[in-house]
Amino acid sequence: MSQSITKGDAVDVPRHTRVLIVGSGLSGLGTAVRLTQEGYTDFLVVERGDDVGGTWRVNTYPGAGCDVPSQLYSYSFALNPEWSRSFSPQPEIHRYIQGIADRYGVRDKHVFGCAMTGARWNDADARWEVETTRGKFTADIVVSAAGVLAEPNLPDIKGIHSFEGEIFHSAQWDHDAELSGKRVAVIGTGASAVQIVPSIAPEVARLDVYQRSAGWVFPHLTRRYLAPERFAFKHVPGLQRLIRGLIYANRELFVISQAKYPATAVFLELIARVKLWLEVRDPALRKRLTPKFRAGCKRLLISNKFYPALTRDNVELVTDGIEEIRGRSIVSEDGTEREVDAIVLCTGFHVADSPTYSMFTGRAGLTLSEEFETDGLQAYKGTTVAGFPNLFTMLGANSGLNYTSLIYVIESQIAYVLDALATMDKQGLRTFEVREDVQDEYNRVVQQKMARSVWLTGGCTSWFLDRHGNNPTLWPDFSFRFRGQLRKFDVENYETTSVVAQVDTAAPVDRADVSVDHAGQGDPVSHTGG
Structure with missing residues (x-):
């Protein structure tokens, strides 16, 4: 079992990393595991709590459990044949998540008791400067995996x-x-x-x-689940994936209504x-x-x-x-x-107005909260945001599902992150930033689809909606279509900068060694060189 870095440990924590993951719920942990599986070692996870688990670590109230079928509530690379029930209780889900961290040996990549207090993009150095309760970190890329159910919403009631x-x-x-x-x-x-x-x-x-x-x-x-069922899940090849697929297909039918x-x-x-x-x-x-x-x-x-x-x-x-x-x-x-x-x-959480958004300051000196002030929460494919280079937002705008497992979305986004890293390596990219016109058009289409949905026409006011009356929370289509758009990192829709090869490869790269593709001017430039 790998050892985690906990608060108070006398461990020399690396202060710069290529990828910094903020949060170790299902999004952050899944990203860490998949990075490891793909051979990436230069990454770190900062987690404000004392263990992995995210919402399933903190929501320990009586009766806590998942309202999504157990067979859908696991990573595709780590199905769990030991679920005791068709809908799992919180302790069992948390144990599953803890087991993933142990099985894939990523605890030594975690810094627990480490809450992010702010993150600012340094354009000169092309990196993120992240302030935490355990000091400052810098990272080439940040994956924000703080979660959508992370900040309790306390009611404003007199007295x-x-x-x-x-x-x-x-x-x-x-x-x-x-x-x-x-x-x-x-x-x-x-x-x-x-x-x-x-x-x-x-x-x-x-x-x-x-x-x-x-x-x-x-x-x-x-x-x-009966003992023979659990035995069959574990020992009959393909059975659990078949049942998982059937349940998934059934849940997709909810999209119709x-x-x-x-x-x-x-x-x-x-x-x-x-x-x-x-x-x-x-x-x-x-x-x-x-x-x-x-x-x-x-x-x-x-x-x-x-x-x-x-x-x-x-x-x-x-x-x-x-x-x-x-x-x-x-x-x-x-x-x-x-x-x-x-x-x-039981008053819910800050979702569209998450305090996390006020912690990220982008290239123009504005926070995500300030960027969202005018038009509301927006992102490109729920995963990147114009004005915030080298930042991935897990479960970002319009990536939520209210009928099936969010793990399906999470794994789709992780695949996008991995392909982005591979593209950066192959093409020698230093930074990427989604074009604002691309993001605007994407969100226009999403909200156009949203207009006919029950969330806007059903006659209620819900936490799905923001103060503008838009729904920036949910994906208005089948989940497999969300996954389809994330199968490949579409670098042509991003403004990028490249690291120019140096004679002295050990020398640090300075600003003069960076070329910029202003993809917003004319046709986007796609790097193909390595």
């Missing part, structure tokens, strides 16, 4: 900071907090809440669930309505749990326990907005004051 009881976000679960026998409030009814509420309802004295808008809840088709023909979502809604009718017999409660928007406009929820939990005698669904939080109570907009001992915030 929230004056609450005297225990209060924490679902992604920052306080395992020292004793909720048994307490009066607890859960704010939010999204994907985390539908897992948390049934898990804590039996043990708390009282549970108030604050709902802003009802979501569409579908049956959770989870089951335990989500992005192509939203009216067909009525068939999904019928399933959810029947489920609601069967599990909630109180007509008044059932009415408050019936969504007022098209299925898919917000993230589809799956649970067999959420509705039954809401019918318990010690659980109350509150649909009036929150007016104020006081020392030991929550006051709703109708004036009702409910005493509580603890508050759990």
Whole structure:
């Protein structure tokens, strides 16, 4: 097992590397493994936490699990025949990710307890200068793999900071907090809440669930895998890949109702309505749990326990907005004051407005956040951004999927990164930067496709949307089409600079030794020389 570099270790960490990966969730770790497999050794991973895992390291709340089938939730190069269930719980997913780091020996490329605080492009030296809590690093290329569910979104509610009881976000679960026998409030009814509420309802004295808008809840088709099944996955050649492929094809059908023909979502809604009718017999409660928007406009929820939990005698669904939080109570907009001992915030994450974007400063001296201020979050193929040379953004703009595994997108982007590195080596490139006109046209086409989607026409306001009313989060087409556009690094759509061969190959390259292709002026120039 390789040894990681942890906070406080007396290890001489290299301060310059060719590739610096920020974050070690599924994106960052997958990139590290594939770099290793392709023979690259000059890279480093900085991770603010104490282990790999990303969202599956930090989201340890009761009932945490994946709402994507287990067979899709693994790297294609490391299928897991040992999944215990068809939908896996958080501890099992985290163990899988930890096992990947160990199996492929990339822990010694990690610096844990190392949070990035800023990254600035140095145009003179053609490299990134990255500030962290463990000092400064420089890198020729940066892969931002901080994740889309990395920064909890804390609600702006009057008095929230004056609450005297225990209060924490679902992604920052306080395992020292004793909720048994307490009066607890859960704010939010999204994907985390539908897992948390049934898990804590039996043990708390009282549970108030604050709902802003009802979501569409579908049956959770989870089951335990039998020992013979796991044996077959492990020993029958091709079986697990076949099942994985069939599940993948089935999930792609959701694109029809989500992005192509939203009216067909009525068939999904019928399933959810029947489920609601069967599990909630109180007509008044059932009415408050019936969504007022098209299925898919917000993230589809799956649970067999959420509705039954809401019918318990010690659980109350509150649909009036929150007016104020006081020392030991929550006051709703109708004036009702409910005493509580603890508050759990299931209020999502910063996605389109991620704080990470304010940390990257590009060639023009503007941060990603400042670049996105006018037109909103944008990227080219979800992976590169004009004005930010030698930067890859994993799970960037319009790369998200709400119906299948994001690992499919992640591996597609990793392939693009690897081909970019190979292209740089082959053509002697020093820098690359996507042309602004190319990025603009790409985003125009994406938003044109998005216009007919349920996310814009379904009648809801969701975290998928930004303040401009655009959806910069999701990919509006089949996932295999997203992969198709990333199969090859299209260098002709980038402005590049080249390293000119030196007589003294040991001498450092200075600014005078760099030639620039202004690909935005006339036809793009593609380097073919090595």
